[in-house]
Amino acid sequence: MRNCARISVFVLLFSSPIAAKPRPQQAGPDLSWAYNAPDKTQPAREEEGPVHVPGSNKAYTRAQVNDVMNPPDWIPDAHAPAPTAILHGSGAAIACGSCHLMSGLGHPQSANLTGLTVAYFLQQMADFKSGARKTEAMPGIAAALNDEDTKKAAEWFASLKPKPWTRVVESDTAPKSYVDAEFMRVPAPGGGTEPLGERIIEVPEDTARAMSRDPNSGFVAYVPKGSIARGKELVENGIGGIGVGCTSCHGASLEGMGQAPSLAGMTPLYMVRQIVDIQSGARAGNLVKPMIVFVKKATVADMIAIAAYAASLSPR
Helix, strand or coil: CCCHHHHHHHHHHHHHCCCCCCCCCCCCCCCHHHHCCCCCCCCCCCCCCCCCCCCCCEEEEHHCCCCCCCCCCCHHHHHHCCCCCHHEEEECCCCHHHCCCCCCCCCCCCCCCCCCCCCHHHHHHHHHHHEEEECHHHHHHHHHHCCCHHHHHHHHHHHHCCCEEEEEEEEEECCCCCCCCCCCEEEEECCEEECCCCCCCCEECCCCHHHCCCCCCCCCEEECCCCCHHHHHHHHHHHHHHCCCCHHCCCCCCCCCCCCCCCCCHHHHHHHHHHHHHHHHCCCCCCCCHHHHHCCCCHHHHHHHHHHHHHHHCCC
């Protein structure tokens, strides 16, 4: 069996989309591609032996890899000793490392937590707890963590260095794909391509390594042609000709300034979801208020372009 029943329940309750399922679409364009909801029909997978990844002498079973209370720490020497909340969770909260990896870089269905300041991290957790920021997973996880565990997690993630994680490719097509039971979009077993259209399709560079929670195996994001250049213009000049763009708060290279976090190298699907959440009011709070005027008129094409450009930049 790929997952034991306990693990499946935890994943369904706590994996993010942070992207457990698409937000209901009342009207307008289909944004389901930004929310990695597992396909109802899953391809059959062969039983496999111990799981390994390059650069590690460890081995785990598939059930251990998918154990959200004890995620694999493939290369423990690559980071500072991790607190309990990262490695094993705390109370009802699953282990942070299960979704965000032991590198903090995460998967497209979660978030990249590297490069965030402790203060910003703590504010986001407070917003999850208060209801100012709504997602499928994090409010419950934030509520289950005590202040000490939250602070230790913030400090640990702040110690991790950002690095390139997503390769952005402009294209008219993308690999045929499906979303697996762990909420990750992966190439279809039969291969092939399909028209990309007005979407971002983000898949692993190496499916087996990504599904093993390898902290050194990233992703490739297929975006419509012209997205990066258009995104650069919107980031610098704003949407609808307002004359002020993202750089006014996030820095000339989106490296982050003050309380505004770095956007450079961010997972593009995550960034699209944040814009949608700000537009809908699902993400609020004092740090978000300045964003509303910038994104309230953003179209899907605008969101894709901004996310593609930001993802294409080297993180700092």
